[in-house]
Amino acid sequence: MAAINRDDVAHLARLAHIEMSAEELDRMAGELAVIVDSVKSVSEAAGDDVPATSHPIPLSNVFREDVVGHTFTAEQALSGAPDAAEDRFKVPAILDED
Amino acid sequence: MSADTILSFEEAMEKYDPVLGFEVHVELNTKTKMFSSAPNVFGDDPNTNVNEVDLGLPGVLPVVNKAAVESSIKIGLALNCKIAESCRFARKNYFYPDTPKNFQTSQYDEPIAYDGYLDIELEDGTVFRVEIERAHMEEDAGKLTHMGGAAGRIQGADYSLVDYNRAGVPLVEIVTKPIEGAGSRAPELAKAYVAAIREIVKNLGVSDARMERGNVRCDANVSLRPHGQERFGIRSETKNVNSLRAVEHAVRFEIQRHAAVLDSGQPVIQETRHWHEDTRTTTSGRAKSDADDYRYFPEPDLVPVVASREWVEELRATLPEPPAERRKRLKEAWGYSDLEFRDVVNAGVMDSIEETVAAGASASAARKWWMGEIVGRAKTADVDPAELGVSPQTIVELNGLVEEGKINNKMASQVLDGVLAGEGTPAEIVEKRGLAVVSDDGPLLEAIDAALAAQPDVAEKIRGGKVQAIGAIVGGVMKATRGQADAGRVRELILEKLGVEG
Numbered sequence: 129m130a131a132i133n134r135d136d137v138a139h140l141a142r143l144a145h146i147e148m149s150a151e152e153l154d155r156m157a158g159e160l161a162v163i164v165d166s167v168k169s170v171s172e173a174a175g176d177d178v179p180a181t182s183h184p185i186p187l188s189n190v191f192r193e194d195v196v197g198h199t200f201t202a203e204q205a206l207s208g209a210p211d212a213a214e215d216r217f218k219v220p221a222i223l224d225e226d
Numbered sequence: 227m228s229a230d231t232i233l234s235f236e237e238a239m240e241k242y243d244p245v246l247g248f249e250v251h252v253e254l255n256t257k258t259k260m261f262s263s264a265p266n267v268f269g270d271d272p273n274t275n276v277n278e279v280d281l282g283l284p285g286v287l288p289v290v291n292k293a294a295v296e297s298s299i300k301i302g303l304a305l306n307c308k309i310a311e312s313c314r315f316a317r318k319n320y321f322y323p324d325t326p327k328n329f330q331t332s333q334y335d336e337p338i339a340y341d342g343y344l345d346i347e348l349e350d351g352t353v354f355r356v357e358i359e360r361a362h363m364e365e366d367a368g369k370l371t372h373m374g375g376a377a378g379r380i381q382g383a384d385y386s387l388v389d390y391n392r393a394g395v396p397l398v399e400i401v402t403k404p405i406e407g408a409g410s411r412a413p414e415l416a417k418a419y420v421a422a423i424r425e426i427v428k429n430l431g432v433s434d435a436r437m438e439r440g441n442v443r444c445d446a447n448v449s450l451r452p453h454g455q456e457r458f459g460i461r462s463e464t465k466n467v468n469s470l471r472a473v474e475h476a477v478r479f480e481i482q483r484h485a486a487v488l489d490s491g492q493p494v495i496q497e498t499r500h501w502h503e504d505t506r507t508t509t510s511g512r513a514k515s516d517a518d519d520y521r522y523f524p525e526p527d528l529v530p531v532v533a534s535r536e537w538v539e540e541l542r543a544t545l546p547e548p549p550a551e552r553r554k555r556l557k558e559a560w561g562y563s564d565l566e567f568r569d570v571v572n573a574g575v576m577d578s579i580e581e582t583v584a585a586g587a588s589a590s591a592a593r594k595w596w597m598g599e600i601v602g603r604a605k606t607a608d609v610d611p612a613e614l615g616v617s618p619q620t621i622v623e624l625n626g627l628v629e630e631g632k633i634n635n636k637m638a639s640q641v642l643d644g645v646l647a648g649e650g651t652p653a654e655i656v657e658k659r660g661l662a663v664v665s666d667d668g669p670l671l672e673a674i675d676a677a678l679a680a681q682p683d684v685a686e687k688i689r690g691g692k693v694q695a696i697g698a699i700v701g702g703v704m705k706a707t708r709g710q711a712d713a714g715r716v717r718e719l720i721l722e723k724l725g726v727e728g
Contacts, residue, residue: 143519145321182314182524188532194256194293197263198277205273205281205390215272216387219323221372 132161230507231486235410235478238450238485244412245458246405246477247447248419252398252427253366254297255434255441259394260365261288261331261528266396268439272389280394282327288527290315294396295338295531297432298363299541301398302339304426304548305358312532313338315363315525323388324367332399334522337362338531344426346418347550348411351564356419357403366395404458412448412481417474420444424470425549437468444473448480450488459484460494464508467501476501479508556580560589573601575611578618585618591625599642620645623652636709637661663712667719670703670711674720677702689724696720 137156141148148156202215211218233241259266262279278286302309316334342358369392374384400423408415424442428435435441449461462484467476480499487494498511547555556576557567560583570576575596582592596611604611624641627633633641633656644655656662677699678685687695696717703716721727 139519143319143521183526183529185529187529188312190289190529191292191295192258192263192289194258194291195263196258196265199264199274200276200278200281202271202273205276208283214387216371216389217273217323219370219386219388221374221383221385222322 132157132164136160230483231490232479232482233485233489235482238481239410241452242450242459242481242485242488243406243453243455244408244477244481245449245451245461246402246408246412246416247461248400248402248405248416249445249447250400250420250423251366251443251445252301252400252423252433252435253441254294254396254398254432256291256293256297256396258291260291260294260363260396262394264394267391268434270391272387272391275391276393280326280390282325288331290528290531291396294363295533296541297396297430298338298361298398299533299538300430300432300545301400301427302342302361303538303542303545304430305339305342305344305361305400307339307342307358307361309533309538310336310338310340311535312336312530314530315528316522317525318364318520318522320520322367323386324370325393326368326390330364330367331525331528332364332522333362338533344419344422345550346415346422348414348418352411354408354411354415354418356405356415359401359403361398361400364397364399366392366397368393413474413478416446416477417470420473421470422550429546429549431546437470440468443468446473446477446480448477448484449494450481450484459488460496462494462497462499462508464499464501465511469503472501472503475506476508479506483508560593562589562593566593570597573597573611575601578612582618582621585622587618587622587625591629592621595621595625599639603642603646615646616642620652627652627656631663631712632656633661633663634709634712637663661710663710667715669707670716670719671723673703673706673711674699674716674723676706678720678723685724688720688726691726693721693726 134153134157137148137153137160141153206212206215206217209217254266256266258264259280262277264277264280265275267275279288299309313333313336315331316336317329318332318334319329321328337360339361340359342361344356344358346354346356348354368388368390370386370388372383372386402419405415420442424435424437427433427442433441437443444467446464446467447461448464449459451457451459462480464476464480467473484494495510499508500511501508553567553571553576560567560579562570570579570593573596578600579589579592579596582596583589587595600611600614600616604614607614620642624638624645627641628635628638637656640659640661641652641655644650644659645652649655649658680702681698684695684698688699699720700713700716703720704711704713
């Protein structure tokens with residue numbers, strides 16, 4: 129069984145900005161361990177001759193020419209924003225970052 | 227926040243050895259963004275240069291800008307880097323409103339360019355090699371404006387406004403290896419390094435390279451260690467030092483601050499520092515922490531970039547002559563002294579002189595005109611010399627008129643005024659303003675007689691052998707002819723008249 133402890137889960141929760149109760153942290157530590165084990169079985173199936181793969185289809189160099197396409201108006205861009213001011217997205221001040 | 231204690235730079239240098247490192251972000255000047263076809267334009271109305279990809283809307287698919295990849299390869303080549311045969315993009319995950327996706331598309335373990343170097347020439351000609359670790363492709367973030375609180379700073383801000391026009395603008399981040407051995411020249415080297423990067427990307431034509439617009443931004447890492455110690459000290463990273471002067475000052479300040487911390491027996495805190503131009507100091511940002519755990523993983527929506535050797539060589543063939551080599555070649559070709567050449571470079575007229583020489587002027591004549599009349603006028607008009615509107619052809623023509631003795635230097639200055647006022651070519655202006663040198667000896671002799679008669683004592687002195695007194699007579703003649711006489715000829719005629727050997 130993979131060793132995922134409560135601190136690992138708390139760390140991930142903080143990175144993902146997910147608020148979790150003490151009870152949820154405990155439960156998730158167990159569940160994540162099972163999931164990690166399941167994923168591990170994939171690496172058991174792949175032998176040394178199979179390289180790590182980030183993309184399943186052998187494609188490369190899918191490019192776009194440098195030609196200007198469509199844009200939104202500010203109004204369209206902001207249409208889904210929870211809050212806006214001066215044609216810009218309005219967000220709470222976040223103090224713990226630079 | 228209490229001010230940091232600092233040591234004098236000299237004392238810091240006596241006790242410690244600085245190690246530097248730089249991350250320079252270069253915004254590319256492609257027409258469109260890195261992964262979307264929205265325009266890459268500075269200064270437009272907020273949130274008008276965006277589409278669904280830049281806003282990170284669900285279900286959108288980014289597509290790589292080929293021109294941005296080519297620019298990145300060119301930068302890699304100009305920095306003497308190896309170009310990866312194959313590389314991929316990665317997601318750098320973090321939560322901050324400057325990216326609407328909650329990740330920045332960047333490169334992690336596979337940068338497009340790596341293992342390069344750049345030879346930096348310091349002011350006294352010393353060459354210092356800076357090793358380049360990597361140059362990778364990524365996208366810029368949106369721009370936050372902090373509202374409320376004090377002076378737009380985040381401390382005390384009530385809320386922030388976000389403009390995503392800059393989100394997705396192609397960036398190349400150039401990372402150095404640790405730079406050792408700079409000693410007391412570290413601040414100067416820092417400035418020269420960033421200046422060299424800026425010059426290179428500008429010369430390549432891949433960036434507008436305007437630091438005041440944030441096209442080139444520098445994060446400066448500084449650490450100190452006692453002399454003789456091999457292990458690096460703990461570093462600080464001063465963010466967004468965005469002018470050449472600021473880079474020099476920030477490195478200098480951090481060296482002085484670290485030295486004081488170490489002297490007090492404390493460890494330096496590994497943290498981000500903010501640069502303040504007004505006080506020329508840094509203040510503490512955030513400490514390195516969990517927040518730096520970006521959980522990079524390969525970007526599933528973008529396939530790898532494969533740079534065939536043919537493609538790389540094709541791009542290499544398009545590279546312009548490196549700026550440092552070009553300077554060296556021009557200096558030799560023109561035969562200027564170190565000082566003369568440095569003045570020319572600093573005055574920003576090297577390109578203009580090159581064009582003027584190409585148009586047929588001698589190197590010394592081109593320098594005389596650009597560094598004299600034109601630089602002076604540009605200063606008065608507060609524009610760059612090259613923007614004053616004087617063409618190389620004008621200089622060649624003007625200089626020709628002087629060398630042929632048709633006009634003197636004083637008239638040439640007036641002719642230049644005429645050219646700038648749009649009165650025509652130099653020859654036309656000479657004609658129109660009646661500025662030709664009086665070369666007919668008749669009127670000159672008359673004026674000389676008058677001048678000699680007006681100053682008989684001077685005439686006597688000259689006859690007596692005091693030839694240097696002749697200036698007063700020449701001056702009188704020039705005044706009488708309103709400057710239109712050839713002073714050399716006037717001198718000859720006076721001596722002839724008085725029967726004195728020049």
